[in-house]
Amino acid sequence: MLCNEFEDRLTDYLDDVLQTDVHQTFAEHALRCPLCNETLSTVKSTMQACQAAGTLDAPRDLEARILLSTMPETAMTCEDFEERLTDYLDGFLPAPLYHRWERHSILCASCTELPGEVVRSIGACYTYIGEERPIPAGLNERILLATLGSRVPEEIRAPFGSRVASWLRRWLDPIISPQLATVATMLLVAVFVLTNTVSADGSISGVYSASLRLAEQGYTAGSTGGMKKITKGLKELVNGQPATPPAAPKQDSGNGQPKQPAKPNGAAQENRRNRS
Template sequence: MLCIELEDHLTDYLEGALSGDLQRAFAEHALRCPVCHDLLNEVRNSIRACHTLDAPPPPQPGLEARILRQTAPEILMACEEFEQHLTDYLDGFLPAPLYHRWQRHAVLCAHCTDLPGQVVRSIGACYSYVKEDRSMPDHLHQKILQATLGTTDARAVRAPLRARFATWLQAQLNLPLAPQLAPVGAMMLVAVLVGTSIISDDGTIGGMYRASLRVATETYTRGATTAARNASLSGDLQRIADKWSNLVKNEPARGISNEPDKQSEATQQRQESEQETR
């Protein structure tokens, strides 16, 4: 066995995975070659030393994130992006690559480190909050008016005339004007735009009216022509029906009038045949 072959089979020899002949050749070469013998002893001693060592200490928190910040700054996440994905992170909807980037930023950024915990505590407080009936502090209404309107008398601040008129009209009619009129107005506007762009010749409302009048005239003319044709066809059918009825009425009369002639002819033929027999 050569030295190169011994190096290739060194791990298998130490693990006892070599076959009988190959293991014997390996041992003979290690005994004859001092270099390979020293190599075998060094590897054995290194393995024994590794078994006697204690477990390595855990890595420091954020070590991976700091290494990536120095080696791959392009995968870092900005604080704005971190806040955008905060809800998805808490709901567990972040994909794996984005999840790891988010966690690295949470470790590295001192401003964003406590943000997830604050949000979680806020959500928990919202769920655990129990509403208590409390009395309204004195003069709170006046303070709100003073802070928002600049006066404690709400009647001193009046809405614009248009808003007051709309409110009065809505109260009189008791109808929601805006929700009903807005769709109608939009539909009318769309109808006018479509009519002026498609129907009208010159793009004006007058042109749309003239085109509509022309279409109505043509429709009326076609309807009148069709009605006249139908009337003429009805007259022809009536005449054909009258002729047919007359023909049907006359046919039985002809049959009845011919019966005596046929009987007389038969009688005459019988008389002639009797005379010939005599």
């Protein structure tokens, strides 16, 4: 058997699938040829080492690289990664977004350290939140200089108009405020009473219409009877009852003329004269 033929049938020899005579010839050649014997020993040692070794863990970025090569549309951009960083840290990301987010954090070099930096910053904030830090020297003066243009608080004065308004408000507020409150209360009570008594529909326009009607009646009425009608109309507006039309003069059943009042007789007239 030649050496190249030995190498071609080496796998079949190790799997023990060769025929008996061929298997015997193969073994004799391995014993006679030092190179083939060394090759056979190396292959057997490698197979034993592979069988002894456990299952190898896949690299951490293997799945991410495979998906990036086969389905690039599922990859996440850096902007989406930063927008969903808070939800990821709070545990609110759904499963599909969670895996996409983790794959991007593995593949993107600029985003890999971002979650750790944010977590460390939050931890530092919680550490310093209970500590009272001293105010740096000159901080107040720098703030005054940057905002108002002066380091001395006494040099900062409000405008003249603001000072005058503040002075007037300080003197007039104790005097005007109670009086205005009283006047406003009286006006509210008056409006409430008028809208619930005089107004027909409970609105201010109804009060105005009622006042116009009363003014018109007062202008047209010039006698005592007219004043009585005005008074009666005002009472009807307050009570909400319609006005009662005046009774028509009674007519005589005979000729259709109004019945005249009976004249006093002579004796009655004489008695009145004597009394007077």
